[in-house]
Amino acid sequence: MASKRKATQGAVKASRMSRISTPGSVTPRRIESDYSHGPSGLPDQRNTIIAQNVQKLDISSFPYMLSPGIIDSASEYFQPGQKRDLTALKLKPDHHNRPLWIDGWGKLTLENFHPLAPRVQDFLTTIAEPTSRPAFLHEYRLTTHSLYAAVSVGLNPKDIIRTLKLFLKNEMPPNVIAYITHCGKSYGKVKIVLKSNKYFVETADPAVLQMLLKDPEIGPCRVQNAEEITTSVSTMAGLAIAGTKDAADMRVAERVEDQVERNSRVEEVYYAALGEDDDEDDVQDALHAFQIEDEKVGTVAQRCLALLYPALQEYDFRNDYINANLEIDLRPATQIRPYQEQGLSKMFGNGRAKSGIIVLPCGAGKTLVGVTAACTIKKGVVVLATSNMSAIQWKNEFVKWSSINPDNIAIFSSDCKSLFTGNSGIIITTYSMATNSRERAHESANMIKFLQSREWGLMLLDEVHVVPAEMFRSVIGTIKSHAKLGLTATLLREDDKIEDLNFLIGPKLYEANWMELSQQGHIATVQCAEVWCPMSTEFYEEYMKANARNRSLFCVMNPSKFQACQYLINYHENRGDKIIVFSDSVYALEAYARKLMRPYLYGGTGNAERQEILDLFRNSQHCNTLFLSKIGDTSLDLPEATCLIQISSQYGSRRQEAQRLGRILRAKRRSEEGFNAFFYSLVSKDTVEMVFSSRRQAFLADQGYAFKVITHFKNIEKTPDLAFATPEARHELLQKVIAELESKSWKQEEERESAALLADGNLFYGPDGKPSRTAVSGAGDRSAKKIVKRKSGPHSDFFRSLRRENERRKKLA
Numbered sequence: 183m184a185s186k187r188k189a190t191q192g193a194v195k196a197s198r199m200s201r202i203s204t205p206g207s208v209t210p211r212r213i214e215s216d217y218s219h220g221p222s223g224l225p226d227q228r229n230t231i232i233a234q235n236v237q238k239l240d241i242s243s244f245p246y247m248l249s250p251g252i253i254d255s256a257s258e259y260f261q262p263g264q265k266r267d268l269t270a271l272k273l274k275p276d277h278h279n280r281p282l283w284i285d286g287w288g289k290l291t292l293e294n295f296h297p298l299a300p301r302v303q304d305f306l307t308t309i310a311e312p313t314s315r316p317a318f319l320h321e322y323r324l325t326t327h328s329l330y331a332a333v334s335v336g337l338n339p340k341d342i343i344r345t346l347k348l349f350l351k352n353e354m355p356p357n358v359i360a361y362i363t364h365c366g367k368s369y370g371k372v373k374i375v376l377k378s379n380k381y382f383v384e385t386a387d388p389a390v391l392q393m394l395l396k397d398p399e400i401g402p403c404r405v406q407n408a409e410e411i412t413t414s415v416s417t418m419a420g421l422a423i424a425g426t427k428d429a430a431d432m433r434v435a436e437r438v439e440d441q442v443e444r445n446s447r448v449e450e451v452y453y454a455a456l457g458e459d460d461d462e463d464d465v466q467d468a469l470h471a472f473q474i475e476d477e478k479v480g481t482v483a484q485r486c487l488a489l490l491y492p493a494l495q496e497y498d499f500r501n502d503y504i505n506a507n508l509e510i511d512l513r514p515a516t517q518i519r520p521y522q523e524q525g526l527s528k529m530f531g532n533g534r535a536k537s538g539i540i541v542l543p544c545g546a547g548k549t550l551v552g553v554t555a556a557c558t559i560k561k562g563v564v565v566l567a568t569s570n571m572s573a574i575q576w577k578n579e580f581v582k583w584s585s586i587n588p589d590n591i592a593i594f595s596s597d598c599k600s601l602f603t604g605n606s607g608i609i610i611t612t613y614s615m616a617t618n619s620r621e622r623a624h625e626s627a628n629m630i631k632f633l634q635s636r637e638w639g640l641m642l643l644d645e646v647h648v649v650p651a652e653m654f655r656s657v658i659g660t661i662k663s664h665a666k667l668g669l670t671a672t673l674l675r676e677d678d679k680i681e682d683l684n685f686l687i688g689p690k691l692y693e694a695n696w697m698e699l700s701q702q703g704h705i706a707t708v709q710c711a712e713v714w715c716p717m718s719t720e721f722y723e724e725y726m727k728a729n730a731r732n733r734s735l736f737c738v739m740n741p742s743k744f745q746a747c748q749y750l751i752n753y754h755e756n757r758g759d760k761i762i763v764f765s766d767s768v769y770a771l772e773a774y775a776r777k778l779m780r781p782y783l784y785g786g787t788g789n790a791e792r793q794e795i796l797d798l799f800r801n802s803q804h805c806n807t808l809f810l811s812k813i814g815d816t817s818l819d820l821p822e823a824t825c826l827i828q829i830s831s832q833y834g835s836r837r838q839e840a841q842r843l844g845r846i847l848r849a850k851r852r853s854e855e856g857f858n859a860f861f862y863s864l865v866s867k868d869t870v871e872m873v874f875s876s877r878r879q880a881f882l883a884d885q886g887y888a889f890k891v892i893t894h895f896k897n898i899e900k901t902p903d904l905a906f907a908t909p910e911a912r913h914e915l916l917q918k919v920i921a922e923l924e925s926k927s928w929k930q931e932e933e934r935e936s937a938a939l940l941a942d943g944n945l946f947y948g949p950d951g952k953p954s955r956t957a958v959s960g961a962g963d964r965s966a967k968k969i970v971k972r973k974s975g976p977h978s979d980f981f982r983s984l985r986r987e988n989e990r991r992k993k994l995a
């Protein structure tokens with residue numbers, strides 16, 4: 183029993199039992215105000231246009247369309263004979279006392295208002311993937327990968343089944359029991375370990391060892407002249423998270439004790455309920471291992487997964503005497519937050535570094551998690567960032583949080599190519615630089631050689647979800663690192679390739695709960711709203727005539743959207759907020775900013791001007807609104823911003839929506855009592871924007887955010903200097919948009935923007951929101967720079983007038 187208990191302890195060892203209870207918080211449903219569904223209230227002409235176009239719609243493109251014969255989205259769960267009939271589930275007599283449901287597809291539903299819910303949450307995040315965590319009902323999914331992750335932290339199938347049964351309201355379906363048992367038989371049995379700089383496949387089961395050796399794909403990967411099978415005794419060491427010797431280590435040790443104590447209490451509950459005691463002796467398993475060729479690690483990992491023996495990758499860094507140590511520790515003043523520690527302890531739970539992914543909300547401090555992992559391993563580190571700007575931020579954060587000598591940090595980007603001094607160090611690069619297979623300049627070629635010739639202790643992969651699988655294969659195959667840690671806020675991709683990460687990097691080790699972090703004040707509380715902006719008949723007619731790409735310009739240039747934006751800027755500036763307005767369309771960005779006399783930043787803005795505008799926004803009372811293109815979607819650290827208005831966005835991208843929201847989650851004022859940040863998404867009514875908008879919100883709704891629908895702003899017509907207030911002004915605007923579409927200059931503008939993103943090392947997203955392959959090869963970096971250069975301006979009118987004003991003042995002085 184002790185070993186079983188130990189396994190359970192291992193599973194929850196590193197994590198704290200989080201206690202959240204969110205009654206009263208907002209629910210993720212759309213709240214509508216003064217709006218009646220359907221086009222019945224519209225003018226006749228528009229009704230006809232809509233009717234004509236409804237016929238053209240391909241209903242299969244609507245993901246929420248129901249299967250034939252189903253009346254609504256809930257009935258399929260309650261009709262005997264239907265695919266997912268829940269009425270067949272058998273309730274236990276004392277189901278009121280238990281908080282959890284399970285269906286035959288491994289979907290778990292937790293009553294989050296149940297007194298036992300806080301106890302179950304931690305267990306569920308260990309064994310299943312959270313799919314939706316709003317206020318009252320949380321949903322989780324048992325998947326092969328989540329069970330793999332559970333096994334990787336020391337749980338065995340029997341523990342999982344027993345604990346689940348304890349909390350379940352209904353009897354566990356036999357197929358789910360069989361599934362968990364099957365996974366447990368094979369999962370965690372095989373490990374890929376780097377010892378003395380050699381890769382070994384390690385297992386405690388001799389039969390599995392034989393099976394792997396005989397496998398036609400794995401067998402040949404074995405190093406030919408290393409015939410012997412090594413056998414050793416397994417050791418499980420304690421937690422070893424970084425911290426300074428005299429301060430943080432003490433803190434960690436205390437926390438671990440605290441965790442173990444609490445976990446024991448949880449286990450007492452489990453085992454008391456099961457009537458079992460703790461009298462079995464510890465068993466130390468013998469481990470068998472064979473060496474594989476370095477470059478075949480990927481092949482072996484992929485094959486193991488196909489054989490349903492996913493290979494965990496672990497780094498025994500404390501016994502690595504070959505790679506030089508890195509002089510790095512957390513600064514004494516650095517205090518990692520409980521959820522950061524929780525994630526890290528899942529990585530270092532057994533004294534080795536497990537490769538995998540940690541998911542934290544935007545602005546919750548993924549960088550410090552990466553820095554702390556580096557301080558724990560204390561070997562050479564490679565950081566892969568998504569842009570040049572983010573690479574610089576990584577360097578600054580390493581210097582801020584750790585004791586590293588800045589000379590030991592090198593940056594390898596299109597702007598900067600430095601080397602570190604000494605035997606060991608940190609190199610920060612971008613995905614595009616690391617994978618650019620085209621002919622390189624001499625300096626870059628040398629840098630790549632340097633990266634590839636060394637063995638790194640840790641590879642930190644920032645925004646891990648955005649990178650295409652081929653790019654990962656290329657990075658992982660060429661840059662050798664013992665452990666890999668992927669960091670992201672949104673473990674989702676529009677092309678559904680997210681599953682690849684499980685095999686290429688490792689399982690999801692930890693995923694924080696957004697609402698919980700916001701209640702604890704680590705990220706801001708945000709009020710979200712979708713503002714429906716009606717389109718005038720004249721605009722709507724042109725919109726309907728246009729092709730899909732041109733339609734987006736009518737949507738964003740809709741005069742009532744412009745007015746709503748102006749109203750919101752006025753309202754929030756008067757409240758003392760700092761506002762970011764996001765627009766993917768550069769034409770609209772410029773048009774809005776010029777008309778409203780506010781500064782704007784896009785890919786073509788020069789570095790000096792960019793810095794000056796950002797400084798102004800941060801420090802000046804005269805600059806409270808900033809218009810930003812998609813260059814600001816990620817990494818931009820503007821904790822002054824408290825309000826966000828989105829006027830144009832990238833189709834249905836859930837990732838972009840979440841990352842944009844992330845810009846205000848780090849608001850400096852978040853801990854003020856009753857403080858709320860605001861996120862408005864402006865959509866043109868009855869257009870394709872509405873379909874995209876609900877898709878974009880899906881991820882945030884699953885994190886517990888509610889989007890209120892606003893259909894009208896009271897007294898909007900009283901806004902001072904309200905733009906496009908007369909029919910003539912609106913007509914003039916429409917003519918300008920039509921002329922712009924004919925001249926096609928707005929498309930060139932978009933191309934320049936994409937090129938600018940590429941030149942900055944950013945990954946490029948195609949029109950469908952999927953990462954583009956253009957960036958995979960690193961192609962286009964140079965031509966991108968040329969395209970960007972060709973455009974000399976335009977610079978913000980606001981900025982120029984401010985400069986003139988400053989010069990005038992200087993002269994007067």
Ligand SMILES: Nc1ncnc2c1ncn2[C@@H]1O[C@H](COP(=O)(O)OP(=O)(O)OP(=O)(O)O)[C@@H](O)[C@H]1O
Nearest residue numbers: 517518519543544545546547548549550671817844
């Ligand atoms: N433990 C901590 N103590 C104090 N400040 C912290 C801590 N962790 C993070 N922060 C601060 O929180 C802010 C956000 O951190 P960071 O930029 O790493 O977030 P992120 O998760 O990478 O966000 P994004 O996904 O938006 O890039 C930074 O200003 C950082 O200094």
